[in-house]
Amino acid sequence: MSFSHEKIQEELLDVYYGEKPMTEEIKNHIGNCSECAAYWNKLELLKKKLATFDADVEIDERIIGGAFREAGVLLERRKNIRDMVAFAIIAILLLGMVGLLIYMGYAMSIIVMQIILMICVPLLVPFMIRQRLMKEEC
Amino acid sequence: MDEKVLLEKARSGDRESLELLLHDNYKIIYGYLLKLTMNEDVTKDITQEVMVKAIVNIKKFKGDSKFSTWLISIASNLYKDSTRKNKQISNLSIEDLAVRDSQNLEDEVINKDTIRRIGKLLKDFPYEKRMVFILKNYYDYSYEEISTILKCPIGTVRSRLHYCIEKLKSII
Numbered sequence: 001m002s003f004s005h006e007k008i009q010e011e012l013l014d015v016y017y018g019e020k021p022m023t024e025e026i027k028n029h030i031g032n033c034s035e036c037a038a039y040w041n042k043l044e045l046l047k048k049k050l051a052t053f054d055a056d057v058e059i060d061e062r063i064i065g066g067a068f069r070e071a072g073v074l075l076e077r078r079k080n081i082r083d084m085v086a087f088a089i090i091a092i093l094l095l096g097m098v099g100l101l102i103y104m105g106y107a108m109s110i111i112v113m114q115i116i117l118m119i120c121v122p123l124l125v126p127f128m129i130r131q132r133l134m135k136e137e138c
Numbered sequence: 139m140d141e142k143v144l145l146e147k148a149r150s151g152d153r154e155s156l157e158l159l160l161h162d163n164y165k166i167i168y169g170y171l172l173k174l175t176m177n178e179d180v181t182k183d184i185t186q187e188v189m190v191k192a193i194v195n196i197k198k199f200k201g202d203s204k205f206s207t208w209l210i211s212i213a214s215n216l217y218k219d220s221t222r223k224n225k226q227i228s229n230l231s232i233e234d235l236a237v238r239d240s241q242n243l244e245d246e247v248i249n250k251d252t253i254r255r256i257g258k259l260l261k262d263f264p265y266e267k268r269m270v271f272i273l274k275n276y277y278d279y280s281y282e283e284i285s286t287i288l289k290c291p292i293g294t295v296r297s298r299l300h301y302c303i304e305k306l307k308s309i310i
Contacts, residue, residue, distance in 0.1 A: 067186050
C-alpha cells in the first residue's frame with residue numbers, strides 16, 4: 001500500500017464516521033483507485049453487518065426500581081455518617097470547652113452548675129408534661 | 139418533556155422526573171453495556187449500579203453534556219472497575235442476543251453467523267478499544283465526546299477506532 005492510499009484510507013474512515021467531510025479530492029481518488037474504492041465498500045458492508053449486532057432491549061422496570069431502593073439505602077447511610085461526624089465534632093468542642101474551663105480554675109462552678117441542672121430539670125418535667133397535654137387538647 | 143426541564147426538576151429532588159430520565163435512557167445504557175460485557179447478568183448488575191450512581195450524584199451533574207453521555211461515562215468507569223476486579227466477566231452466548239430484522243431463515247442463519255464472528259472478535263479486543271468502537275459505531279459520538287467520556291486524547295480515540303476497523307474488516 002502506497003503512502004497516499006494509506007493516508008486516504010485513514011481519512012476515509014474519518015469521513016465514514018462523519019468526522020470529516022467528503023472532499024472532491026477524496027471523491028476523485030475513490031473514483032480512480034480500485035484499492036480505496038474497495039476499502040470504502042468494505043466499510044459500507046461492515047456498517048450493514050454491524051447493524052445486525054445491535055439488539056433491541058426491553059426496559060426492565062425492576063432494575064430502575066431496584067436502583068431507587070439501593071440509592072435510598074445509600075443516601076440514608078451517608079446521612080447517618082454525616083450526622084455522626086457532626087455529633088462527634090460538637091461533642092469534642094463541648095468537652096474541649098469544659099476542659100478549658102477546668103484548666104482555667106472553674107471546675108467548682110461547673111460541678112455546682114451540673115448539680116443545679118440535675119435537680120432543676122426533673123422538677124420541670126411535670127410542667128413540660130402539662131404543657132404538652134394542653135397543646136394536644138387544643 | 140424537555141430533558142433540561144426534567145433535569146432541573148430531578149436536581150431539585152423530584153423523583154418522578156429522575157425516574158423518567160432513567161427510563162428514557164435505559165436502552166442506551168443497557169445496550170452499551172451488553173455490547174461491552176456480552177453477558178446479560180453482568181449487564182443487568184452494572185446497569186443498576188449506573189442508575190444508583192446517577193440517583194445519588196444527580197445534584198453534581200451540571201448539565202454540560204447530555205444526560206445519556208453522563209450515564210455512558212459512569213457505565214464506562216464501572217465497567218473498567220468490574221473488569222479490573224474480575225478479569226474474565228465475559229462468557230458470551232452471542233446466539234442469545236437478538237437478531238434484528240431477519241427477513242427469512244437464510245438471512246437469520248447468515249446474521250447469526252456474522253454476529254457470532256463479530257461478537258467473538260469484539261470480545262477479543264481490549265476493553266478500551268471496544269469502548270471506543272461501540273461508542274462511535276453504535277452511538278455516533280464524536281471523537282471529542284469519546285475522549286471526554288473515556289478521559290483519553292482524541293488521537294488515541296482515533297487510533298483505537300482504526301485498530302478495531304482493521305480487525306473487523308478481516309472477517310468480511
